[in-house]
Amino acid sequence: MKKLYFALIAFLLGVSQSFAQSDYFFPGESFDSNIPSPEEFLGYPIGDWHTRYDLIVKYFEKLDEISELATLQTIGYTHEYRPKVILTIASPAHMADLEQVRQRQIQLADPTQEKPDVSSMPAIVHLGYGVHGNEPSSAEAAMLTAYWILAGQSDLAKRVREEAVIHIDPTLNPDGRDRHSLWADSNKGFPPVADPLDREHNEAWPGGRTNHYWFDLNRDWLPLAHPESQVKVEWYHQWYPNVTTDFHEMGTNSTYFFEPTKPYGSENPVVPRKNYDDINPLFAKYFSKYMDEIGSLYWTKEVFDNSYPGYGSTYPDIHGGLGLVFETASSRGHLQASQRGDISFAFTIRNHVINSLATMEASIDNREYMHDYLREFFVTAVDEGRKDPAKNYVFGDEFDAGRNRLFLQFLLDHKIKVYENDTDLRIGGQEFKKGKSWLVPTAQPQYRMVRTMFEYVKEFADSVFYDASAWTMAAAYGMPFSAAPSTKLGAELNSVEIPDYTFPSGKAYAYLIDWADYFAPKMLYDLQTAGIHVEVINRSFESQTQDGPVEFAAGTLMVPMGFQSLSHEEVASKMEELAKINQQKVYKVETGLNLAGIDLGSNLVGAVQKPKVIMLVGPGVSGYEAGEIWHLLDTKVGMPITKVNTDNFGRVNLFNYNTLILPSGNYNSLSEASIEHLKDWVNRGGTVISLKSASLWLNRIGLTKETPVQIEMEKDPSELPFATRRDFEGAKEVGGSIYLARMDLSHPISYGYRNENIPVYRNTNIFIQPSQNKYLTPIRYTENPHLGGYISDSNLEKLKQSASVVISSSRSGRVIHFFDSPNFRGTWFGTNKLFLNAIFFGNQMD
Incomplete structure (x- = not known):
């Protein structure tokens, strides 16, 4: 009897808590009892715990199972193989006709098709949550929002079900979310600890913000470097939502932010003014009304870019929709003290739930208006494209078929129309060969994305940038390109053709592989892993091959058949297999005597050492930069890299490795003994690849002696208003911009390149002079280097006197300094090879 009594009490407490939960998040709302609330399904009130991603998916699966209004779709998987899901909610009528609803929305976004009758079309609303894993309130809000739509009995809930199709992505970054959730839940106190110094509120490096490879996925809607973004953008183009949300968290002492963002200064140059001047303010009235009702403080028109x-809130703006960013003060755990009192996890969740509802109400109230805007956006895009003096953009790298394929696929993924170029063209001093170049017309629905890919922008309304100030993607891919006059278009490209090279038959003296192709480094590493000996030819030459005489540049790989531990048949068979996998053309030669240049047995030919790479990571080190390197080697080379935390460096025997990578960061925690070991290893032949601030640290410990650029500039005013400090000081930063550098093509770091000029990406104020050794500055900036993005006049003058890459010799070893970002965001394919050259040929660079 006593057990039954306590069970009843526990049940009643649970019910009252559940009712209190519903009243807290949805004041005055009643619900359909046939739909389980998240707290009923999970067994705890929302906000008491950080819900694991698999449980969020299971809750959505339950909604799919019990409601005819809901259907759950898996659109792909993350790096850690968590499913990426979309829960779609609609009325029975719309659900039964869902494919036709989608087709009408696609038709609306296609100016070549007749405009459908928008009066009968539902609003297409995409509620996206949780791109940053350690901003967890939004995924909890996603569950509550789905529950409200399906079970709510208010007039608004009924209207949403009837007048909209709602797509809910509960977490754009499942891997990062689970990393953070585990941290917060495993460090939770009973009672919760609000002290900001508590371990719960201070994640271990690298934290849960980023995905598996430590990338910020809220920067990846454009680069598409990761499967999470790739499947999301593919899904996006299947629907073209009218409204897309992007829910975030910010500092605990903040309040709440919703759009509009900072006028002009934070706006994208290709987005129509109507988006910023009319639509954003229209929706903001709904957000303010909802926030006023619950008494939450908020702000607009500041900071956020x-x-x-x-960004998840900007990409939709360039596709005829409205992208909306929301930021709530963060509890960064379950409870944290702030200047306004303790902030609870439930409070942060409620703010996002309220604005989810406000978004849906605004969307259905303005349903026809937003449909008309979607149509207008793409119609005006084509009209503007026709008026653009550049009728086409022509692009293509004559020597790098792999990089061409990557860029072509990238354009197609963003639904940009691309055509074959059937004519040899010479434009702006550049040659574009028939069959090795392509054309992108400007008069097309994706004209504004075409501008994003090919335009350089140098003039801005503001000089302070939250993020990058340049993003010309053709430059990121290192792609030769030019605006072209009207010219005949070849066949439209619908897919990217994979080459089918024929492997040469018969006995070979040696095999040759051109290093120009983007995937040649992967081929090299695969050969080395297979036990095949590979050498590099350090000067240009001409050989007689199965295709006749062929000119080869310095950096060409050679597989000499007289120096293999495997038989001729085994080498040939393995090379054929790997050439097919890596899409590489292999040349056969039957003699070491070349037609021109050095012969194959020259002293200027030498073995390529197989890389054994270690990289320091951990507190103080840039996780973004380390992640870019890890991602590059994993996904583009298939090369394992040992990642060691700085606090474990004292246990490392560097003589087990030949290359050490130091991403930007602070290495002052390393012990004197560790530093001495590092110096000894370098002096005995080790190679350090150092990026930006890591190079300053190497200077401080005396391993290198490079010199900062110092020039006389105008002094700052002695007195300025306090309110101007952010703008004045912020304008001194290099806000992620693009510059033209000049390479020494004879230096091993430039192997694989045929054009001495290369666009580079820079996001640092570190300016280092060229080396005093006249041979060891293989990459420096041109006289007029600024291509795109913001830079102050004083920083531009410093840049002109700076080096992009410097080599520092240290007895038998060397340090290779990168002062730009060769692997930025997994999308600077044009400069990746500079970094890979440093890994494969570092011991030959000084």
């Missing part, structure tokens, strides 16, 4: 196309 809407210019970079890779």
Whole structure:
């Protein structure tokens, strides 16, 4: 009897808590009892715990199972193989006709098709949550929002079900979310600890913000470097939502932010003014009304950037929809003290739930208006494209078929129309060969994305940038390109053709592989892993091959058949297999005597050492930069890299490795003994690849002696208003911009390149002079280097006197300094090879 009594009490407490939960998040709402609330399904009130991603998916699966209004779709998987899901909610009528609803929306976004009758079309609303894993309130809000739509009995809930199709992505970054949730839940106190110094509120490096490879996925809608973004953008183009949300968290002492963002200064140059001047303010009235009702403080029109196309709140703006960013004060755990009192996890969740509802109400109230805007957006895009003096953009790298394929696929993924170029063209001093170049017309629905890919922008309304100030993607891919006059278009490209090279038959003296192709480094590493000996030819030459005489550049790989531990048949068979996998053309030669240049047995030919790479990571080190390197080697080379935390460096025997990578960061925690070991290893032949601030640290410990650029500039005013400090000081930063550098093509770091000029990406104020050794500055900036993005006049003058890459010799070893970002965001394919050259040929660079 006593057990039954306590069970009843526990049940009643649970019910009252559940009712209190519903009243807290949805004041005055009643619900259909046939639909389980999240707290009923999970067994705890929302906000008591950080819900694991698999449980969020299971809750959505339950909604799909019991409600005819809901259907759950898996659109792909993350790096850690968590499913990426979309829960779609609609009325029975719309659900039964869902494919036709989608087709009408696609038709609306296609100016070549007749405009459908928008009066009968539902609003298409995409509620996206949780791109940053350690901003967890939004995924909890996603469950509550789905529950409200399906079970709510208010007039608004009924209207949403009837007048909209709602797509809910509960977490754009499942891997990062689970990393953070585990941290917060495993460090939770009973009672919760609000002290900001508590371990719960201070994640271990690298934290849960980023995905598996430590990338910020809220920058990846444009680059598409990761499967999470790839499947999301593919899904996006299947629907073209009228409204897309992007829910975030900010500092605990903040309040709440919703759009509009900062006028002009934070706006994307290709987005129509109507988006910023009319639609954003229209929706903001709904957000303010809802926030006023619950008494939450908020702000608008400050700080947050809407210019970079890779944001989840900006990409929709460039596709005829309205992208909306929301930021709530964060509890960064379950309870944290703030200047306004303790902030609870439930409070942060409620703010996002309220604005989810406000978004849906605004969307259905303005349903026809937003449909008309979607149509207008793409119609005006084509009209503007026709008026653009550049009728086409022509692009293509004559020597790098792999990089061409990557860029072509990238354009197609963003639904940009691309055509074959059937004519040899010479434009702006550049040659574009028939069959090795392509044309992108400007008069097309994706004209504004075409501008994003090919335009350089140098003039801005503001000089302070939250993120990148340049994003010309053709430059990121290192792609030769030019605006072209009207010219005949070849066949439209619908897919990217994979080459089918024929492997040469018969006995070979040696095999040759051109290093120009983007995937040649992967081929090299695969050969080395297979036990095949590979050498590099350090000067240009001409050989007689199965295709006749062929000119080869310095950096060409050679597989000499007289120096293999495997038989001729085994080498040939393995090379054929790997050439097919890596899409590489292999040349056969039957003699070491070349037609021109050095012969194959020259002293200027030498073995390529197989890389054994270690990289320091951990507190103080840039996780973004380390992640870019890890991602590059994993996904583009298939090369394992040992990642060691700085606090474990004392246990490392560097003589087990030949290359050490130091991403930007602070290495002052390393012990004197560790530093001495590092110096000894370098002096005995080790190679350090150092990026930006890591190079300053190497200078401080005396391993290198490079010199900062110092020039006389105008002094700052002695007195300025306090309110101007952010703008004045912020304008001194290099806000992620693009510059033209000049390479020494004879230096091993430039192997694989045929054009001495290369666009580079820079996001640092570190300016280092060229080396005093006249041979060891293989990459420096041109006289007029500024291509795109913001830079102050004083920083531009410093840049002109700076080096992009410097080599520092240290007895038998060397340090290779990169002062730009060769692997930025997994999308600077044009400069990746500089970094890979440093890994494969570092011991030959000084």
